[in-house]
Amino acid sequence: MESVSAVIHAVLAEPSKIIWNSIRTTIKNFRNRESNFKDLEGETNILIQLKDRVLRKLGVQEQTERDRLQHEVDIWVGKVNELEEQVNKMKSSVRSSGGDVAEYDLRCSCCVLPKLCRLSNQLVKMMERVKHLKEAGESYAGQMSLPEQLIPVEHVPGAPITGQKTASINLTKVLDKLKDDKVRAIGVYGMGGVGKTTLVSNLNNKLKQEPSANSFSIVIWVTVSKDTNNRKIQTRIFERLKLEVRNEESDETVTSRLHERLTNEESFLLILDDVWADIDLQKLGIPEDCPRSKIIITSRSAEVCRQMTTEDAMLMVGTLDDEEAWELFQKHSGEVAMREDIRAVARDVAKECAGLPLALVTVGASMKGMSDVRLWENARTTLRMSAPDIISIEEKVFKPLKWSYDSLPDEITRSCFLFCCLYPEDFEICVEELVRYWCCEGLFHERLNYKEIENRGIAIIRCLTDCCLLEKVDESYRKIKVHDVVRDVGIWIANSNGSQCRSVVRSGIQLTRITNEEFSHSFHA
Template structure:
């Protein structure tokens, strides 16, 4: 009986436990009804939001001609199927906010609770599935789309850019296989080519089987460019794969394309297509290459068939672009003149206009616009973003310059006023005086200087000037050059205050003057200079020309410039020069042309390193004393010296290094032997003939036959 009792007891216990477990589970499900209903409501809202996102993504993908992934389609169908059941549950929740808790209603409550629980599980599953395809709704096949849209600003309404776009499209149609798009940084090359890409996407008849875009950038990494091409072709990318192996795979894949266009954006150096893995136009008749670069030299190195230079906007386009970025505030009566002046300072460069316009957006305080204009005129990158978005990108062009002293030569150009037509001949004489180009060449040999200037033009850092044999700097490029030179530690640190309307120079301008290498106050309205010593012991250049009202150079002013190599006082009203000039023992170039009030110079005999003396248009009656001691003088210009009546015999012949002599429109003329009357003769010139490379003199009615006999006949 005890055994039977124990067995019965155990059976009762087990049955009780099972019954308890079952009742407990159902009870838990039943009593979780309210919390599960709330969870269904909350989770369903999330599911609906996600459904709308996916619907939008699929509709956009369909418009682009893409096929939607099957799992995405199934997911949307499952959500739609689930919706009626959820609506019914939510309706019941509204109609029966306080369900009966009586024992007789338990079975019904359990059934409802179980249904809600299953619905909640399904909602969670669908949300989890949505996370897995993570906005990627397009079916990935082995065949990529012919053209992919590349986001970027539109050039609609920009006549200049639209014409260039038409020119590029025509070039592609006309059979050019390698096209180089080049121009100044920030001028809109990338924007233009993005618009080309997107126009090709809209074309009814696709001219290419595939258009591939790859951004190259400075300090190119071939593997990175290969990766961009491979991803565009839907080729698998293996990071451990060598450049050579990937090149082979790319080559094989592109060989199978009947026609393709490869766009290489922002190219800074030659890229070997074989190394990249691209069958070029020489071996693949359907291949076309389009590249953008700041450097014409890169286009040449890539053997382009056609080079298209992108120019800045016209005035109307520049204003419209600025207003687009700055907003309606630019049209306010008191602000519009300032806004127009700011646009002018941006010199029609799109990148600068966009950056400055965005910085001034919705600023209604006139004082802020005045301050912005003043800072832009001073070439100060005060506007938020202008240094990072304009100056630093343009500095890349400067950093890429290669060759001895070319960077220093470039920075020299910012010493001149804004929009100044820089004489190529003058620029070369400055460079030579500072030893930046070959001093051993004869003074009139311009080849090295012209080659360097062409290099800077090909880099879009210099432009053709408005007059023959002149160049100029784009205003924004000049601002960047001033910005660089203001902090340079490479012997080019400069104080540039040229062409800004100064009436006087304050001592405060020369803070940290001992670190300055170049100083320019050209093209102002300066009436007087500081009457004290300015300590600029390192400065090799001082440009004070084109200050019409300046009539005096104080004695003390030049005493602190003992290292000067170039001194320009041309086109001023000075009447004399201080004796402190004679302390400039390293001076190479002294420019005094068009100093129409200058009647006399101090003795120049101590300036033994002087190589270039320009006295054109002065009122001197005699050559400076001691000039015969200038054994290194190579250029002497005396054109337009109407008051010059005499050059003593023997002076010209003593200038043993003289290579260029110009005396036209002068009161002096050389005499024939026997007619010298105490003046220099043609025979004296004959002694210098072997070393003179340039001679320009007035004959003043002397018969040519006499000159031929006395001067040219051997």
């Protein structure tokens, strides 16, 4: 009998234990239903925030990585949304019953206990679902790397316009247009060297220095130049966004990637500097449905700005009046221009620059420190006599700049300057490499050793930068560049040597040979 009892006890012990544990768990859940409900609300909110974080990270992933995870993430997001909907329904029912979870969905006293038990168990199961969904979400988030933190605005080198009345007024006008919700694209146009790039670089740097004035999550600066294409512009934008453009990608793929990435940006300002022809922004991949984002275009052509913006969103940058021109010229020529015996001639020299800021800066710097009035008189005469055989606008630009070239100390320096003009527009020239090229081309006539060649090259570069015919990219003089208008003047000079050899310049297009037509045209031009 005892053995039978032992067998019965052994048979019933385990089920009894299971039943008791279940009852005890149910009682525990019943007692903790209010705290469990609050925990469920809190954990669900955390899960929703995790969902948003996963989707944001997925949106900035490279295409291949996004394609790999998209399907799984979509399924996970669907489950999170379903759970969120169930929790919201439960919260709504609780609020309709007076806000007490103890009275949740109760209609009659005879079924109070079963309903509360079901609620208690449901809360626990939903908490388990939240836990599993959070683990899955953290796993997805962990598989996706965040892009490198982007600086909202990068500094762009440019001369400050502090104290310049006209430039400051133009800057205010552009800032006002940026705040206008009706304006999407702003066109800034004017002749070469008039100060368009200087104006917009000051705007860019103002947004950097005064974050309160910047409503954009990122400002992207792209120098377009004459010899360019959509792929080059897209590559520069991708570089700013710390992304890569792969050579094997089609134009359509790159455009789609750029469009998607900029769409995910809260708001952006795209500055396209020195645009020579109409750019189809849609083909470039610039989204149109971003109301808070803006585009600024600078160009020598009003027609280009007209095609890419609207008439009321255009700003013409004109030349300076005589007084502002004189102030800018005097700033760069120094105190010598104010000497009593030189002032009148210096004013005449400044007038020959026709209010063009680039010419005023270049010629003014060339005259700095010249205390002999005869040098100023010679400058005035030379400027008045120089008459390039080109269209009127270029004539106003080339005439003063050519004098700066003529005033260089020797033929070697002039040849070295013309060599720099062979590089493509806005190309950042490595100084060390440039000096080696000069040497290999035989521009240095003296027999010099390597160190002497390096020193001579640096001296020439400093001379050319001091005359504002070259611009230094960095303070250490490791790289220099030629302003595009100055480069145009250099090419024109190279093609205007009379009986001397003419030059054919076609940079940036991987030219391997010169056609007979090109050669004949350059010879008879």
